[in-house]
Amino acid sequence: MPDYPVVSSDVFGWSEVKLSGWEGVSPQEAFEPALASHLIVIHTTPQPVRVFERADGYRGEGTAKQGDINLFSAGDMSYCRWDGALSFQRLDLSPALTDKVAAELELPIGSGSAIDFGRHIRLQDDRITQMAQWLLEDLRNGGLGGKLYVDSLVRMLSVHLLHRYGTASGHREAVPHRLVRKQLDGALQYIHAYLEQDISLDDIAAAAHVSSSHLVRLFKEATGLAPHQYVIRERINKAQELLVKGSSVHEVAASLGFSDQSHLHRHFKRIVGVTPREYIQSFR
Structure with a gap:
């Protein structure tokens, strides 16, 4: 596939999921004899595109419409040929992660066996679409949510896939009711x-x-609050203390794990209602 993604998680080093967004990819063939990860492809082309697809246990021709999802399990063969410019989001989800989540949820996948989500062509699933969109927005915002935010979304996605499409989807998880x-x-x-x-x-x-x-x-x-929301709020609370004590915006951003001053600025204004510099000026 000679075209390149317009956005990719590779620059952020995500390990448990890889996400890429592709726009207007020219007509061609894409073939992977054995997928290394579970694969989710979400079609985003505004107009329908004619496609011919093959996977383990599936061979067919049809029309891919905006919002259609293809889901394949790790180890599957995947082939697709399309006749018009194609736009899509691609998520490669680590099998090690889904196996780990299944074990945490006490899902009986069997000794030594791996999770299999089956093969689903032109699936409709609003939850997958929404979580993929949140991940994509975080990429486009320069990873504003941070590792904790991505971890949370990827776990939520894995739990949804396991219960709806996994081999143990008919079983209920043993769920603790609350944190003591x-x-x-x-x-x-x-x-x-x-x-x-x-x-x-x-x-x-x-x-x-x-x-x-x-x-x-x-x-x-x-x-x-979700864990990542709580961490951000507490960092902003600490940032307020440090700014009042005389630390510079640059020093505060660096000391509290923000990627740069603009990262701190965006969260600070969202939570406090003013920029860090405006906040400092209010105490002078």
Whole structure:
């Protein structure tokens, strides 16, 4: 495929999912004899495009419309030929991650067996589309949400895929009902101890003694915020303290793990209602 993605997660080093956006890719063939990851392709071309597709157990010709989703499992063969310019989003999801999430949810996938989502052509699934869109928006915003935000979305996507399309989709997960006070305290203490670092979802889950697959829901029920939202809010609270004490905007951004001053600026104004410099001036 000689055309290049207009946006890609490669520049951010995402490890558990790779996301790319493609626009107006010229008519051609795309063939992968054995997919290394679970593959999700979301068609975004405004007009219908004629396609011919092959996968393990499937061979057919049809029309790909905006919003159609193709879902393939790792290890599958994937072939597609299209007759007009094609736009799409591609997500490659790590099999190691989905196996890990299945184990955390206590889904009976069988000893030594891997998750299989089957093969789905021109699927409609609003949840997949929405989560992919959130990930794509984060890419276009320069990774504004950070690692914790991406981790949370990828776990949510994995849980949805497992329950709706996975081999264990007919089974209910063993779900803890809430975070007990000791678990919540462990999570909050960890966040505050490492507020200036690039905290991961797994780190917080380990501190709370709960699986990362359950943490997002339980944390939000306990605090009213998703983990990444809570971390950002606490960083902004700390930023306010440091600015009042005389630290520069550049120093605050660097010390609290923001990628640059503009990253701090965007979150600060969204939460506080004014820019960092306007906030400093209010105390003079």
